[in-house]
Amino acid sequence: MALPKFSYLIPKSLKEACIMLAEHEDKARILAGGTDLLIKMKHRTVQPEYIIGISNIPNTDYVHSNHKHLTIGANASLTMVAQNPDIQRYFPALAYAAGVTATVQIRNMGTVVGNICNASPSADTATPLLVYDTKVVIMHPAGERTLALDEFFRGPGVTALESGEIVKELVLPLTSDRSGSNYQKVSPRSKVDIAAVGVSACLHVDEKETITQARLAIGAVAPVPKRVLHAEKTLEGKKLTEELINQAAEISLDEATPISDTRATASYRKKMVDVLVRRALNASMEQIRAK
Numbered sequence: 001m002a003l004p005k006f007s008y009l010i011p012k013s014l015k016e017a018c019i020m021l022a023e024h025e026d027k028a029r030i031l032a033g034g035t036d037l038l039i040k041m042k043h044r045t046v047q048p049e050y051i052i053g054i055s056n057i058p059n060t061d062y063v064h065s066n067h068k069h070l071t072i073g074a075n076a077s078l079t080m081v082a083q084n085p086d087i088q089r090y091f092p093a094l095a096y097a098a099g100v101t102a103t104v105q106i107r108n109m110g111t112v113v114g115n116i117c118n119a120s121p122s123a124d125t126a127t128p129l130l131v132y133d134t135k136v137v138i139m140h141p142a143g144e145r146t147l148a149l150d151e152f153f154r155g156p157g158v159t160a161l162e163s164g165e166i167v168k169e170l171v172l173p174l175t176s177d178r179s180g181s182n183y184q185k186v187s188p189r190s191k192v193d194i195a196a197v198g199v200s201a202c203l204h205v206d207e208k209e210t211i212t213q214a215r216l217a218i219g220a221v222a223p224v225p226k227r228v229l230h231a232e233k234t235l236e237g238k239k240l241t242e243e244l245i246n247q248a249a250e251i252s253l254d255e256a257t258p259i260s261d262t263r264a265t266a267s268y269r270k271k272m273v274d275v276l277v278r279r280a281l282n283a284s285m286e287q288i289r290a291k
């Protein structure tokens, strides 16, 4: 299937990309790895007149860390994120999710930021990034603003980005040694396919294993990937017992509003939320104990 005709614009900086985007508004789209956008264009789901290619802008394919934060640049590929030692150490759920997204070829081309901006409810890196309290740094022609990731997703394929805005980078506060996290995914065609359900958890505990901070997020079972705030509150201040896990799984089930599609029925998805929440919480605690 051939691509529709378009004009290809090559900005020299992300700032210039914002200016181009503001100038052409709805007629233009940003292209990073192109693994989502070009497919949609081939299917005529989107038909931009202008493509703004950002993949060759220098110094945008980074993963940086200091003693407080880790930062993922707009053009950091899924492979780069999966293989980065700091991400593997501090954000193992994200490293794992990036490493089981699609295939090697797609991971080498596709970016984590593109995965988020695509705003698919099933995006593999979305729930790990949610449980790590990720902030999205958004650039526009006049400057920058920062938004929590859970405010970024507005609906299937819809983000909080406004005219002329692009995502510059993602910022994750470093996790402590007394934390553990995990991503669970089921998909009908093993790891090659997008998730039918995805669940991430991140637990922080004190020296007595009381949970001081809990994060739990579900994907592919609602219009947007989302945190299960009520379950998080239920987990905090307690020890992770079987009964507490049951409660968190039950709350997550209530929060899930899945649809039936070619990948899974709604009832299968519901069942899997229950299973994956349990696995993600148990695996997070096991990781803490193994440190």
Ligand SMILES: Cc1cc2nc3c(=O)[nH]c(=O)nc-3n(C[C@H](O)[C@H](O)[C@H](O)COP(=O)(O)OP(=O)(O)OC[C@H]3O[C@@H](n4cnc5c(N)ncnc54)[C@H](O)[C@@H]3O)c2cc1C
Pocket (backbone or CB within 6 Å): 029, 030, 031, 032, 033, 034, 035, 036, 037, 038, 039, 074, 078, 100, 101, 102, 103, 106, 109, 110, 111, 112, 113, 114, 115, 116, 117, 118, 122, 123, 124, 125, 161, 165, 166, 167, 168, 191, 192, 193, 194, 195
């Ligand atoms: C065969 C195949 C298998 C796949 N399997 C999976 C899977 O298992 N799991 C999964 O989650 N995804 C999967 N995908 C989807 C895709 O590969 C990922 O979502 C990928 O991370 C997209 O990144 P990209 O850089 O290619 O995005 P692009 O296609 O370049 O862009 C995606 C969207 O984000 C916008 N965008 C990109 N960067 C920015 C930015 N900096 N600022 C603002 N907007 C931006 C674009 O305008 C576009 O709307 C698959 C795709 C294919 C083709």
